[in-house]
Amino acid sequence: MSGENADRGDRDEPGASKGDFETVVAAVRERVDPDPDERARLRAVADRLIERAEAAATDRCDGADVLQVGSSARGTWVSGDRDIDVFVRFPPELDRETLEEYGLEVGHATLPGGHEEYAEHPYVKGAVDGFDVDVVPCFRLESATEIRSAVDRTPFHAQYLEARLDDDLAADVRVTKQFMKGIGVYGSDLRTRGFSGYLTELLVCEYGGFRSLLEAVRDWRPQIVLDPEDHGRASFDDPLVVIDPTDPERNVAAVCAADNVARLQHYAREFLERPSLEYFEPDDRDPLSKSELLSHLERRGTTPVAVRFETPALVEDQLYPQLRKSLAGICQGLDERGFDVLRSTALASDTSAILVELAVDERPAxxxxxxxxxxxxxxxxxxxxxxxxxxxxxxxxxxxxxxxxxxxREFTTACEFLESDQLLEVGLGAHVESALEDEYEVLVDDDVTALLPAFGSELRSYFEPVP
Amino acid sequence: MSGENADRGDRDEPGASKGDFETVVAAVRERVDPDPDERARLRAVADRLIERAEAAATDRCDGADVLQVGSSARGTWVSGDRDIDVFVRFPPELDRETLEEYGLEVGHATLPGGHEEYAEHPYVKGAVDGFDVDVVPCFRLESATEIRSAVDRTPFHAQYLEARLDDDLAADVRVTKQFMKGIGVYGSDLRTRGFSGYLTELLVCEYGGFRSLLEAVRDWRPQIVLDPEDHGRASFDDPLVVIDPTDPERNVAAVCAADNVARLQHYAREFLERPSLEYFEPDDRDPLSKSELLSHLERRGTTPVAVRFETPALVEDQLYPQLRKSLAGICQGLDERGFDVLRSTALASDTSAILVELAVDERPAxxxxxxxxxxxxxxxxxxxxxxxxxxxxxxxxxxxxxxxxxxxREFTTACEFLESDQLLEVGLGAHVESALEDEYEVLVDDDVTALLPAFGSELRSYFEPVP
Known part of the structure; x- marks a missing residue:
């Protein structure tokens, strides 16, 4: 603390000089801007793919067309990203079954050796000259409000952004994406629950650039509502609401957790005050060692307990919500029985673990x-x-x-409860419940060191937390 | 449990036969009704005292008169009680100072060898032929609403009850008083916070006898409001409200704690169901032994802590409210620091102790x-x-x-907190605070056996609680 004012924190934002800021951003751009060679290589591959896809699509359906979408289509990819998204649009008269059939045929024709995956439609994924390529079928509709599945919306997003992103804004999108990656809030997957690429691009467009976005975020007071097209018709509970310019009833930031909104605000403040390259470097933390873990436990005086089980065979977007639900259920079960929780986390790899650090692990008889x-x-x-x-x-x-x-009292120690049948009666994700029904193990106190081989980095983040 | 119905407890009251009830009451009356000899002895002593007091009073003030009040005046004393209350009334024109002067002179003239005590007025207390006698001065007023101090009200109470208590009701008052003594709810002192003699007599009058009182109490649903003269003008928060027939703004049951109202109801139910003499016998419980105490602690698995200090030199009516406040303050102080309280009690003799049984006595660092x-x-x-x-x-x-x-965390054990200066910052009674400032001792775990010599019976009640 440097004094009363600093302590209360209500002085004006100090802010760094514009020069420092620009120096850091220039260094970031060195790294994230694709050079002409990378651009040319991508363009060549994309053009070849579009040509093949068009031929295969129009062979099967007169009204079909092909569209390159995503960051590689509008120059907002961060150098080194290797994703190309090709959308094949079919007329809305086509029935869904035929669309799926044609879609896969076009995919395989475009990506020999590709394999099928399944989102809302099945689609084909493959590798071409080092690029990861998706060929996705969708319906060509008049407006995004008529969509039949989420992929139908993508072409509208692409059109909207392409019309607005000039080279400067595209450059700022790349810098912003790298900043979000660096501070750990990038990605709308359900593990991260952060900012999607599309959301990031909309925010940069809306505020007019990277710096002006950070300056706006610094002053955000949730609930923040942005409505670029001023056409929002629904109301939302989320801390951040960005009405989709192509769909007045959709919040683009619906998946964005309050933690990540707060985290972005925290780092916007920190970065504007002391610009530094470190904010653009994702923090891959060294695994915690056994002696470090034991010394944290000794220092904290808490009782760690972990329920370890085989990870259910689910994609991450299904697994993580189930782990979070199970974590909340187990914490509530402990709390209701008088075992006070200090902090907790869910860990997933080949095995998963619900780790709970208890402030109280014993109760009287x-x-x-x-x-x-x-x-x-x-x-x-x-x-x-x-x-x-x-x-x-x-x-x-x-x-x-x-x-x-x-x-x-039914249970005088937390461990007795965790080892009892009643553990299966708390709120658990369905597949986690099945996994626990099969088998699980309870680790207590120093035995949680058994989690280190699989979760060393996660345990460093847990015991040495940053915002 | 004898079955579903018994378990839910919603069957009709079974009730004992009238015969059983009357048999028990007859046995109680054997013990509580004063025999003719006791009555005659009391009458003789009282008459002599009144005569002496009248002579001394009218000597000093023409308009003075003398009144015997209290249970001995109206035949509601329980055999063996030895209290005679003589009130000397002076005209309201007299100034207070002269009233006090005359009052003490009359007291000493009536009770040679008596000593002065102080309630709202000073008065004289003495022993005559084995009776404890109070000679108390008061003002003679037109109505109880004009009173200048609480003692001025007593003659009005006496007049009201004398006009209503016939021999049968007086007998039922004696039985009721003994019942209340037996179950531990008799007495309006601030240690007991139970039913005063006057309140008991009003309840018996109001419901028409001992049995009808118990039958009514069995069905009480607080707040219960009784207003014998139907003239109440104020509203009260107390669970039991009995508007004073001589003062529409006073709740005679104001001091009566919710516990004692509930306790009376519990024992009314039990007694009506299974009449027994045991309910009329105050439960003077054997002191708990050291091995019994240790085995309770072992069985319960709690951590007892006690703060022991020298009892402040106060009358009980001042001491007990301070002890209760201190008990609540210390429990709150422990609770706010994460040390969960299971149960607690305040104990007073030459030393006092706040005993708290903790469910949680340690917290992490x-x-x-x-x-x-x-x-x-x-x-x-x-x-x-x-x-x-x-x-x-x-x-x-x-x-x-x-x-x-x-x-x-500032304190990781309850003991550290109790031994710290912060103990003096919780809500404490003023004199308890001074006592703690002087010196106190913290007893933990098995060391609380040091409380046994002074508080053996209280500890039996604590560890083997009855309603």
């Missing part, structure tokens, strides 16, 4: 059981009759207007 | 410190700046929209 008011005759007599002659119960006695009894 | 939302710019930057570079702090990190830090 007896617990207070508050009965009904003595004047609620039926309940009161029932309660009194049930416990009065039980030699294992203290009381009933009267406290204020009620009967109270002290009876045996 | 770190505690969670929730900071401001990241978007509250001034506070957020202050919080982050204060903790970011502190090597003893984990974080700050972001949870939902806020900063959170984990910092060192």
């Amino acid at each position: 007896v617990e207070r059981h508050r009965g009904p008011p003595v004047h609620i005759k039926g309940h009161a007599r029932g309660f009194y009759g049930r416990y009065a002659d039980d030699p294992d119960v203290y009381g009933p006695f009267v406290v204020e207007d009620r009967y109270v009894a002290e009876r045996d | 770190v505690e969670r410190h929730r900071g401001p939302p990241v978007h509250i710019k001034g506070h957020a930057r202050g919080f982050y700046g204060r903790y970011a570079d502190d090597p003893d702090v984990y974080g700050p990190f972001v949870v939902e929209d806020r900063y959170v830090a984990e910092r060192d």
